[in-house]
Amino acid sequence: MVKVLIADKLSERAAEIFRERGIEVDEKPGLSPEEQREIIGEYDGLAVRSATKVTPALLEHADRLRVIGRAGIGVDNIDIPAATKRGICVMNTPYGNSITTAEHAVAMMMSLARQIPQADASTQAGKWEKSRFMGVELFGKTLGVIGCGNIGSIVADRAQGLKMRVVAFDPYLTEDRAVNLGVEKVTLDELLARADFISLHTPMTDQTKGIIDAAAIAKCKEGVRIINCARGGLVVEEDLKAALDSGRVAGAAMDVFVKEPAKENILFGHPNLVATPHLGASTSEAQENVALQVAEQMADYLVLGAVTNAINMPSVTAEEAPRLRPYMKLAEQIGSLAAQMANGGLSSIQVEYEGHAAELNTRPLTAIVLQGVLQPKMDSVNMVNAPVVAKERDIDVAEVKHERQSFYQSLMRVVLKTDSETYTVTGTLFGHKPRIVEIDSIQIEAELEGHMLYVENDDKPGFIGNLGTALGKAGVNIATFALGRASRGAGALSLIAIDDAVPEALLKDLHKLDGVRRVTALNFGTDSPAAG
Known part of the structure; x- marks a missing residue:
């Protein structure tokens, strides 16, 4: 039988919900870390609040653990990268309190x-x-x-x-x-x-x-x-x-x-x-709400495989996962790139699909795009709650499927509008690897990874050499360099993969280079759910 450990004090109704769904549950709040390590291997699910610290040391003993549910919004007490590495879904309840x-x-x-x-x-x-x-x-x-x-x-x-x-x-x-x-x-x-x-x-x-x-x-x-x-x-x-x-x-x-x-x-x-001692969520109503929510979410996952408010994994079925996974990574990357390029308050996000991509179940992909757009400036945003966050902030979200044929077999495009500008990022898959193929109507072919620089400049001789020299003098190593331009002598842009983050002082120096229009530091982590 599927078993869940409630490791912190929750409403009694939480345990009732698990049992109603056919799940065996043990309520053992107040255990020491050593005591938790001794028994965690018996459980498929772990429900916590803030007292239990879900550390790598605890997870090393959690051979059966499939899901961790946090009754509340903050997940600072859960080592999410360690849980993700072990294939454990981490959920929270972001709106109950x-x-x-x-x-x-x-x-x-x-x-x-x-x-x-x-x-x-x-x-x-x-x-x-x-x-x-x-x-x-x-x-x-x-x-x-x-x-x-x-x-x-x-x-x-x-x-x-x-x-x-x-x-x-x-x-x-x-x-x-x-x-x-x-x-x-x-x-x-x-x-x-x-x-x-x-x-x-x-x-x-x-x-x-x-x-x-x-x-x-x-x-x-x-x-x-x-x-x-x-x-x-x-x-x-x-x-x-x-x-x-x-x-x-x-x-x-x-x-x-x-x-x-x-x-x-x-x-x-x-x-x-x-x-006050962190009492923000401490009312009987809030405690009841988050306890009920986390129990329902964990039960749905353990019994049905459904995912709600997951921090570290996308909401897709087992049948869809193999086909959608590379598209999920592409969706997150183009959303993240558009967001890191953008200035101003977001007003709308349009996600377009062409070719094979238009034939997929695109709802989870659009949610992943929203996750990519919102994550650079917000925590606790995932593909499940990202649409809710966008709606709360009156960000208009549109999904468009094109039947037209293009040069590529599959295309995904993000059109992001702010109070002042519009940004467009287009990507495809080469094999199963995401590639950026167009930014604001300028064709470019680039992989997104780790630390990068986005540069807009006048297209004139000597600029690339000056840029490379400036980076070299600062000890910044270039891994890859992708270049595109609108037309001869017009605007050009570059996506440059580098080994380490660029110091703020160097960014200021790069802005002073002759011909520079814009320099932005980008970061594409490798531990996100869609990148796994």
Whole structure:
């Protein structure tokens, strides 16, 4: 019989769902890592929250394990590359606790405005310091929301109910979506300068890590108040402490910290800090929702082979997988290339299929394209939830199948429109290997792998030599070099595979080369689901 281990405390209903589906389940929360390693080999599924750490050491003993389900959105406690390597599907429940987390952020904002925790402690200590706790109204104040996705948009809605003005910074927020939400789309610098309160609702990525640091705080209003119920590390805690000490930041409400559990922290003890122990998703309703969702998803996978909200694998049937796998890798690559080339908020994505590709089940392929487009700036996006994320952000998605014949037996094309420009990337398969064959109407033949440079330049003698010389002097080794041009003497472009990431200083130097129009660093990882 199929067996599942519930390793952290979940709603009792989760175990009931497994049993109703004919799955044997053991509930053993609180085991030590050593105890988990001793028994994990007996199970096909592992359901966890945040307490259990799914490490390579644990997975080495998990010979039967087929699926790991995380009751919640964050998967920081699961070693996804290690699980993927062992062929284990990792699922999460990204939408079960959105309202709860948003409400906690609003509660933290109100507590911060009226110093409720401090006033409560003082009053219960027998003091009556009415004049000490002079708060501020939320009415008429400006709330800056950094990250206006599912949770951020709920916070914006609740803030408007409090008659606050809301400005939002989000690279994926379109003008139409902003209008529908009733928020004003602004740049990060504009948000920092105008907001009385700043609430963070963005995932932790290379772009968002430390987004609130000393430089950002220096751009804020004097007396700004900061709320973080998203991810520890979005705020540089040392810089926030200095700003609280100086009074530039009037108060901070923190539910998440760089190191958790946070038994000690540089911010603790500050009179203008409100702190909670990562309670964003801690309501009975949210716990029930995510527990039920993870049980249903894992049961569907173990019994039917269906995949929902998978982090590390595409949603396809066993029959389709062999034929679709090379197309999945192509779909992810052309989506990722288009996204890394693009500037501005996304407004639409059109995916076109020609030849043999048009005869396939293209829905999972289109979802993989969306995954490729959204992943560079967002975490926890996969082929299952990518369409939902696109819909939430009012990104129009269209799928077109052409019956016309082309030079290639199969073609996939992504047409990506932003607020300002349109980008087109076309690819095909040579054997089973993805190749880029056209970018913005310029023919080029290139494989995408690892670290690359995308260069647009004037087509004139000497440019390629100067570019190669600049890279060589910087110690950057070129693996492959693909070149295309519109016509003689017109614009040209290059896709250059290099051994290592290009330092920011070198990118700036390359922009100074005579004839350069654009230089962009690209990254195509080899550990993504579609690339396996």
